[in-house]
Amino acid sequence: MNKMEALITSIQGLSGSLGDLCALHARLRKAEDSLRINSNVQLSILKQLDPSIHSLGYLYILEASTSGPVWKKKATLLIAQFINCCDAGQIRLASEKFVILCKRFKDRVFKDPLRGVGPMLSAVRKLVQVSPKRLTALHPDCLQLCLQAKCYLAGFSILSDDIVEVDEPRDFHLYCYYGGMICIGLKGFQKASELLYNVVTAPMHEVNSIAFEAYKKYILVNLIHSGQFSNSLPKCASSVAQKNLKNWCTPYYEVGNYYNDGKISELEAVVVAYSSDFENDNNLGLVKQAVASLYKRNILRLTQKYLTLSLEDIANMVQLPNAKEAEMHVLQMIQDGQIHALINQKDGMVRFLEDPEQYKTSEMIDVMDSVIQRTIGLSKNLIAMDNSLSCDPLYVGKSQVGRERQRYDFGDDFDNFPHFSM
Amino acid sequence: MAPSSSSGLTFKLHPLVIVNISDHYTRVKTQFNPPPSLCATENASNNGEAMLQPNPRVYGCVIGVQRGRTVEIFNSFELLFDPSTDTLDRSFLEKKQELYKKVFPDFYVLGWYSTGSDAEESDMLIHKALMDINESPVYVLLNPAINHAQKDLPVTIYESELHVIDGIPQLIFAHTSYTIETVEAERISVDHVAHLKPSDGGSAATQLAAHLTGIHSAIKMLNSRIRVLHQYLAAMDKGDIPCDNSLLRQVSSLLRRLPAMESERFQDNFLMEYNDKLLVTYLAMITNCTSTMNEMVDKFNTAYDRNSRRGGRTAFM
Numbered sequence: 001m002n003k004m005e006a007l008i009t010s011i012q013g014l015s016g017s018l019g020d021l022c023a024l025h026a027r028l029r030k031a032e033d034s035l036r037i038n039s040n041v042q043l044s045i046l047k048q049l050d051p052s053i054h055s056l057g058y059l060y061i062l063e064a065s066t067s068g069p070v071w072k073k074k075a076t077l078l079i080a081q082f083i084n085c086c087d088a089g090q091i092r093l094a095s096e097k098f099v100i101l102c103k104r105f106k107d108r109v110f111k112d113p114l115r116g117v118g119p120m121l122s123a124v125r126k127l128v129q130v131s132p133k134r135l136t137a138l139h140p141d142c143l144q145l146c147l148q149a150k151c152y153l154a155g156f157s158i159l160s161d162d163i164v165e166v167d168e169p170r171d172f173h174l175y176c177y178y179g180g181m182i183c184i185g186l187k188g189f190q191k192a193s194e195l196l197y198n199v200v201t202a203p204m205h206e207v208n209s210i211a212f213e214a215y216k217k218y219i220l221v222n223l224i225h226s227g228q229f230s231n232s233l234p235k236c237a238s239s240v241a242q243k244n245l246k247n248w249c250t251p252y253y254e255v256g257n258y259y260n261d262g263k264i265s266e267l268e269a270v271v272v273a274y275s276s277d278f279e280n281d282n283n284l285g286l287v288k289q290a291v292a293s294l295y296k297r298n299i300l301r302l303t304q305k306y307l308t309l310s311l312e313d314i315a316n317m318v319q320l321p322n323a324k325e326a327e328m329h330v331l332q333m334i335q336d337g338q339i340h341a342l343i344n345q346k347d348g349m350v351r352f353l354e355d356p357e358q359y360k361t362s363e364m365i366d367v368m369d370s371v372i373q374r375t376i377g378l379s380k381n382l383i384a385m386d387n388s389l390s391c392d393p394l395y396v397g398k399s400q401v402g403r404e405r406q407r408y409d410f411g412d413d414f415d416n417f418p419h420f421s422m
Numbered sequence: 423m424a425p426s427s428s429s430g431l432t433f434k435l436h437p438l439v440i441v442n443i444s445d446h447y448t449r450v451k452t453q454f455n456p457p458p459s460l461c462a463t464e465n466a467s468n469n470g471e472a473m474l475q476p477n478p479r480v481y482g483c484v485i486g487v488q489r490g491r492t493v494e495i496f497n498s499f500e501l502l503f504d505p506s507t508d509t510l511d512r513s514f515l516e517k518k519q520e521l522y523k524k525v526f527p528d529f530y531v532l533g534w535y536s537t538g539s540d541a542e543e544s545d546m547l548i549h550k551a552l553m554d555i556n557e558s559p560v561y562v563l564l565n566p567a568i569n570h571a572q573k574d575l576p577v578t579i580y581e582s583e584l585h586v587i588d589g590i591p592q593l594i595f596a597h598t599s600y601t602i603e604t605v606e607a608e609r610i611s612v613d614h615v616a617h618l619k620p621s622d623g624g625s626a627a628t629q630l631a632a633h634l635t636g637i638h639s640a641i642k643m644l645n646s647r648i649r650v651l652h653q654y655l656a657a658m659d660k661g662d663i664p665c666d667n668s669l670l671r672q673v674s675s676l677l678r679r680l681p682a683m684e685s686e687r688f689q690d691n692f693l694m695e696y697n698d699k700l701l702v703t704y705l706a707m708i709t710n711c712t713s714t715m716n717e718m719v720d721k722f723n724t725a726y727d728r729n730s731r732r733g734g735r736t737a738f739m
Contacts, residue, residue: 359697360690368700375707382711386718395725 011057028060035064055090083119088126113149133164140174152185173210189225201237207244220286227297229256303352311348433600434494485529533560
C-alpha cells in the first residue's frame with residue numbers, strides 16, 4: 001500500500017507545471033502494471049484526487065481500472081464526469097490512453113447512447129483543442145454514438161469543423177460515412193453527398209465494406225439532391241474501387257436508370273422488386289425519399305419548358321393523381337425555395353418566374369464577405385500545402401532528374417511557373 | 423542645443439537635394455553592409471576593417487543661390503570625409519566648385535550636408551572650416567531612420583549663430599524653418615521615386631496593388647480625420663470642451679458641401695455595383711485557388727506516382 005500512497009502524493013504534488021507533469025508521466029508509466037493488479041484500491045484512490053487538477057493521474061488510474069473485463073458500476077459515471085472536467089493540457093501528454101478510455105466508454109454506453117453523447121462530444125472538443133484540424137480516432141466514435149442516439153444536431157456540430165490532417169485512413173472513412181448519415185438525417189443532402197463522395201473516392205488498396213455501403217448511399221443521395229445518376233464512378237476514384245464497387249450495387253443501378261427515364265410507375269415497380277435488398281442495407285427510407293423526389297425533378301423540368309401551366313396539366317405530366325396534389329407539391333417546392341412561381345387559385349394556373357435575387361441588398365454583402373473570408377483561409381491552406389510539397393525531397397528528386405534528362409536550364413522552369421499572390 | 427534661428431532668412435529647399443542625400447546614404451550603406459549571402463565570403467578576406475557600421479555618416483556640399491534674404495538650395499554633391507583629421511577633402515571641393523561654376527555660374531557653395539539624428543560637436547569643426555568659403559554656411563541634416571509615425575520630412579537645416587555662453591562667445595547651431603520649392607522637372611522625378619517598387623512595376627498586378635494601396639491609405643487618413651472631428655464634436659456636446667463657435671461654423675460648412683444623396687435609386691445602384699465587385703473578387707479567388715490546386719496536384723503526381731499508366735495512389739500524403 002505504501003506504493004499507492006506514494007503514488008497519490010506524487011500525483012497531487014506534481015500536477016502543476018509542465019516539467020513536473022513530464023516527471024509524473026514517467027512515474028505513472030512505470031506504475032501502470034501495479035495499478036492494474038490492485039483493483040480494489042483504485043476507486044478509493046480516485047476519491048482523493050480531483051479530476052480537473054490531477055487529470056493525468058486520474059486518467060491512468062481510470063484506464064487501469066477499466067482494463068479488465070468486469071467494470072464497477074460507478075466507473076461509467078466517473079468516466080463521464082472525468083471527461084467533462086479534465087484539463088486538455090494534461091491530456092495531451094497521454095492522448096492515446098485517453099482515446100482508449102473513451103472507446104471503452106463508448107462501447108459500454110452503446111445500449112444507452114443518450115447518456116454518452118455529451119461526454120463524447122466534450123472529449124472530442126478537448127482533443128481538438130490539442131491538435132486543431134486533425135482527425136482523431138474519437139471523431140467517428142462520437143458520430144456513431146450520435147447516430148445511435150439520433151442526436152443529429154450534436155453530431156453536426158463536429159462535422160462543421162474543417163479537417164486538414166488525417167492519421168488513419170480507416171478513421172477517415174468511418175468519419176465521412178457516419179457524417180454522411182448524420183447529414184441525411186438532418187436533410188442536408190449537399191453536405192451528405194460531399195462526405196460520401198470522399199469515402200467513395202478515397203485512396204484504398206483493397207475494397208472495404210465502408211466504401212460499399214457509402215457508394216450505395218451516395219447513389220441515392222445524389223438522386224435526391226441533384227437528380228443525377230451516372231453508371232460510372234467519379235474519375236478520381238481509385239482503380240480498386242472502380243473495378244469492384246459496381247458488382248454489388250445492381251439494385252441501385254436499376255433505380256438510377258429508371259429515375260433517369262422519369263416514369264414514376266416503373267420506378268415504383270423496381271423499388272418493390274428489390275425491396276428486400278434495400279431493407280437489408282437499411283436504405284429503404286432513402287429509396288422512398290428518392291421516389292418522392294422524382295416528382296420534384298419532373299416539376300423542375302417543366303419550369304424550364306413552360307412559362308405558365310394549369311394545375312391539371314402539371315398533374316398529368318408528372319403522373320400525379322389530381323390537381324390538388326399537384327398544387328401541394330408546387331406549394332411545397334415554392335416554400336423550400338426550389339422553384340419560383342405564382343399560383344393563381346381562381347383559374348388554377350401556375351406562372352413560373354425567374355429567380356428574384358437581384359444581389360442588391362446589404363445582406364447579400366454579408367453573405368459574400370463571409371464566403372470570401374472562407375475562401376481566403378482555404379487559399380492560405382492550399383498555398384502552404386503547395387509550398388511543403390515543393391520542398392518534398394521526392395518531388396525535387398523526380399523533377400530534377402526529369403529536367404536533367406531533357407537538358408532544360410534550371411532557371412527556365414522557375415520562370416514558367418505562374419506566380420499568383422493574393 | 424538647437425534653438426530657433428533669428429536671422430530672418432527664408433530657406434527654400436529643392437527636392438533634388440533630398441533625393442541626392444538619401445541616394446548617397448543608401449549607396450554607402452549597401453556598399454559597406456553587403457547582404458548576408460555575400461558577407462560570409464567577404465568577412466574571410468577582410469581583416470578587421472570596421473565594415474559593419476550600422477549607420478555610416480555621409481558628407482557633402484550644398485550649392486545654390488542667395489538673393490537678398492532668400493536662400494535657395496538647388497543642388498548638392500558628395501565629399502569625402504577624412505576621419506583622421508576630421509575635415510572634408512578641400513582640394514576635391516574646390517575642383518568640383520570650379521566645374522559647377524562653368525555650368526551654373528550663379529551657384530555658390532552655400533553650406534554642407536550630413537546624415538544623422540542630431541547635430542554633434544564635431545560638426546562644428548567642419549562648419550568652421552567651410553566658413554572661409556561662405557561667411558555663414560548652412561548645415562542640412564537628414565535623419566535616415568525610417569519612422570512611420572512621423573509625417574514630416576526628417577530634414578533639418580541649421581545655421582550658426584554667435585552666442586555668449588559662460589562669458590565666451592561661441593558658435594552654436596540653430597535650426598531654421600524652410601519650405602520646399604519645386605521646378606516642373608523635379609515633380610516628375612519625385613513622383614517616380616515615391617512610387618518605386620522593389621520588383622518591376624510594369625506588370626498589371628503590382629500596378630493595381632499599388633493603386634489600391636494608395637486609395638486605401640487615403641481613405642484611412644480621411645477616416646481618422648473624420649473620427650477626430652467626431653470625437654471633438656461629441657466632447658463639445660457633452661460639455662468637456664468649451665464651445666468654439668468658429669470651429670462649429672467651419673464644420674457645418676464642410677458638411678453642407680458634402681454631396682448628400684439619399685434617394686433609393688442611388689442605394690440600389692450602389693449596392694448592386696458593390697455586390698458585382700464582390701462577386702468578381704470571389705470569382706478571382708476561386709480561380710486562384712483552382713490554379714494552386716492544379717499545380718499542387720501536378721507536383722503530387724510527379725512526386726508520388728510510380729508509373730503514370732497506373733491510376734492508383736500509393737500512399738496518403
